[in-house]
Amino acid sequence: MNEQERSRVVADEAATERDYSKALEQKTKEAQRLVNESLNNTWTTAPSVESPMNGELVGRVALDSPSEDIDGASEFYVGTAKHETADYQVFNWTASIAACTFYGQPADRENLQVMSELVAGVRVFGHRNGELSDFEDAFLGAETDDLFPKRVLQIPRAPGFASRPPIASTPVDFATQDDITPSSSKSPVEVAPETPDTLHGEDSQPPTVLPPTKMPGPALRAPGLLRRELAAPKKAAMSAVLATLQVDQYEAITKNGTTSQILQGHPGTGKTIIAAHRAAYLLRDEAPDDERIRSHVLVIGPTNEYVDHIRTALSGLIDDDRRYEVTSIPTLLEQLSELPPSTVPTQTLTYQDVDLELAKLVDLAYSRSRSNSELGERPDRATIYAELVWLLQDPPDDGLNPEWVTYLRSLPGTYDELQRQKTFRHRGLLAYIGIRAERQPRYPGHIIIDEAQDLHPIEWEVLGRLGNSGGWTILGDLNQRRTDHTFSSWDRVATLLAIEDENGHAPVQNLQRGYRSTAQIIHFANQLLPREDRILYSLQQDGERPTVTRIPAAGELIGAAIGAAEDLCARVGEGSVAVITTDALAFSRALQKRGWLLDNADTYVWRKGDRRLRLLPPERARGLEFDGVVVVEPADFPENAGRLGVLYTALTRANRLLTVIYHRALPKGLKAR
Ligand SMILES: Nc1ncnc2c1ncn2[C@@H]1O[C@H](COP(=O)(O)OP(=O)(O)OP(=O)(O)O)[C@@H](O)[C@H]1O
Structure with missing residues (x-):
């Protein structure tokens, strides 16, 4: 044609x-x-x-x-x-x-x-x-000139269409649809040696063409259209991608509502896309009676920004917004804890703050307080907490481990005091006591949890008691864990929720195709992962190398990063740009000095003329994506259990263009190999 x-x-x-x-x-x-x-x-x-x-x-x-x-x-x-x-x-x-x-x-x-x-x-x-x-x-049958030669409908023609060019304005030309570059092959990214003003990007080197390799998973549907969609500028909020859904995605989305599944996938492998479309599918009008969700679908994400991000896609896919609830884990925990909304993530001091043993002790306190009540009524929060602290005087039959004695002694004496402290450390405990005391469980008909790697054990226990009457769709990436106080294996989650398969294993499916970031960005970020975890096949090969620049004077770091962000704004046009930094406050002041204004409606968005950028601390960037991303001073990003999950997440928010600006030495994994 x-x-x-x-x-x-x-x-x-x-x-x-x-x-x-x-x-x-x-x-x-x-x-x-x-x-x-x-x-x-x-x-x-x-x-x-x-x-x-x-x-x-x-x-x-x-x-x-x-x-x-x-x-x-x-x-x-x-x-x-x-x-x-x-x-x-x-x-x-x-x-x-x-x-x-x-x-x-x-x-x-x-x-x-x-x-x-x-x-x-x-x-x-x-x-x-x-x-x-x-x-x-x-x-699928014999090829003809036109699949639909006869026009069925005679409607006046619209003016000819003009499709927007992809950001890199390079037409995507793939040898065959099955040839794709594994991001675990030799890295095309050479990180700048620590000399001043060295830029590695499109201007200094041409994009590296990597040897084609067989792509994992089923053959691509509509490969050309898919790649054009992936290369196009992204809106701030997520949109549905019904037309280009791939077979493995469609299969995960359309499983029966009582089926539980865990989808493990590297950054950008389409987990959030599956989450949104699955919610819509489960609520379909055509569902047979035995598959109909009677109540609502609960979708849980990591942050309020994530909730805004996915809400647009959900409202485009589901006509009745009373049939689903989308919330962030901090909001859910705060509601159950009767704490004011804060959006701050759980911050543990010791593993005991969120440990399963703590939930067990609360269970014991709960049953003791229930049996103490005259009519066997459900006890209130303060009573359960009082029983928990009382375990120090009246320990369980099998005794209290000295570590737990010390921990319980460190807790405030009353529930009111614990709640008044408003520490994000004890929110899991407060929420677990809250759910045990709750008289009106929510009874969702299916629970979908995205970025599930960041849920702490006691928080899983909270979710387990929400009264879910259907299955679980759990999506996450263990490589993006932010703390070692979360589970390091999906088996633990499956055991806790009793959703193991018939062989006693967690029902895990691995997603191995990267939709978001170009192969070059994935290669760069993958240097932070152990070699055996670098299995991700990017569907976008035509990217350019991340630009990695060392700024010799610490005082010039922020100015240089703003300059880089302005440059990306100019390049992505209508696309989106974010700066991810651990020092958002200093950055805000510098943006103001350069004439950028904070958006009235969104405290993370800055504007200058028709340019727009998001300034995000790493925590707030989870689950989001942008056409261009500037990551500032990687050495400041926190490490956990020897891994740089927070930095890894930040680097992989970029769709097409990534710039790293640094002064202190880059973390070990990011050196040139
Ligand atoms: N079938 C598809 N067709 C078109 N675009 C897709 C498809 N699947 C995924 N994408 C796009 O790929 C990008 C990444 O998808 P998504 O945000 O769901 O990944 P993720 O696995 O949740 O990533 P992360 O864990 O890093 O947050 C999004 O822009 C999404 O629209």
Whole structure:
């Protein structure tokens, strides 16, 4: 198909999408009108109808022959909601008929039957700024000129589309879709020796082409479209990626709601994408009765920034926002602890602050206080805590280990005192006492936890007592652990939640394909990992080397970093830029001096003219991503158990461009090899 024909197809499909989207909007308005009418003569306030889904087309399926099951049509669309007109039919992406859209490989053709007809091919759509602007066809049967030669719908054509160029403005040209570069092969990044003003980047060296290697996992769906989407500038908040979901992602997303799974994946392997789409799938209208989630899906992330990040994708995928709750772990723990919201992460002083043994002692205190109460009622928080401290006088039958005697002695005498201290150290304990005392459990129908590597043992116990009536979807990366007071293996989590598979193992699936960061960025960051953990295949090979610059005078470090950030702002255009630093305060002052203004609505966003950047302490950057990232003074990033998980996370927030500015020596792992 030539360029002109492609433009025509895009314009036609975009017109269909506008028609579809308008029709869905109309449907919602009509439903609201009916509700209003029926309540017209009452004093009741009219309930609002669910918010309209943004009608987005995901794909289009061509069949070999007309199918009676779809009213004699030989094709149908897949979109964000079901809709039917005389000219076309759209099925929801969650419907089982839509599954063929996500399995479009010629090799699978024999298994790809929709009703009794074979799938001839699948067209997948790409979007920019909410407009259908791109597509890719996969022919599963014989290749023809056009999968959909006859236009079904006669709608005036939209003006020709202009797709936005990818940031590096280099067209992606991959030899074959299965050839991909393992980021564990020899690093293309040479870190600057510690001499002043040495820059390694696109200006100094051409991008290194790495030898192709077989990519792990199933063959890519819509590989060209996927790579164009990955290279395009990213919005601040996450969007749904329905059209380019890959087969392994689709399979994890569409598992039965009672199934529990743990998805372990390096940075950018699509864990948050799976989390958001899984929530939407579990709440689908088409779910058979025995799979229907009766209550709500609870999605838990690490920070409030993460919650904002994923919320946009969730609201685009799920029309009824009462069916899911998305919260951060600090917020959840604070609610249960009856503490004011703080957003600060748990900060342990000793392993005992969050240990499972502490939860066991609380359990004992709970059962003692319950049996002491006259009617066997559920005790309140203060009573449970008093019993916990009383264990020093009346220890458990098998005694109290001296370490625990010392620990219990170090705790304040009363629950009020403990709560007044508001230390983030004891929040897990407060929350666990809180959940034991809670009279109205939340009873979610499925729990999804992202960045789960950062949950402490007692916090897992808290989650285990939320009354989950369905399965667990747990997503995380043990390499990104921030402290050694969290579990170092998923087996421990599986045992605690009793979700081991039939062989007694944690149901772990490893995600090995990196979507976010270029191979060059992954190579650079991977130097911080033990050799055996450097298994990640980046789908973006065409990046440039991270720029690593030593600033000789400490006093000039921040100025140089701001300069680097301004440079990235200019390069990414509409894309996003972040500075990740452990000294955000000093950085804020310097930004102000250079004419940057703090955004009124978001305390981490700074603006200067039409430029915008986020200034983030490492903690706040978790789970986020940006087209360009400046990481300042890596030596200041904290280490745990000999690993630099915090720095590793910061470096891997970058999608396409990474700049490291430093004065003190780089951490050992980041030296040139
Ligand atoms: N199938 C896909 N199609 C298009 N983009 C995708 C796909 N899967 C993932 N991505 C993109 O890859 C990027 C990284 O995905 P995501 O944030 O889910 O990774 P992650 O594993 O949660 O990373 P981290 O652990 O570092 O936070 C996002 O921009 C996401 O939109």
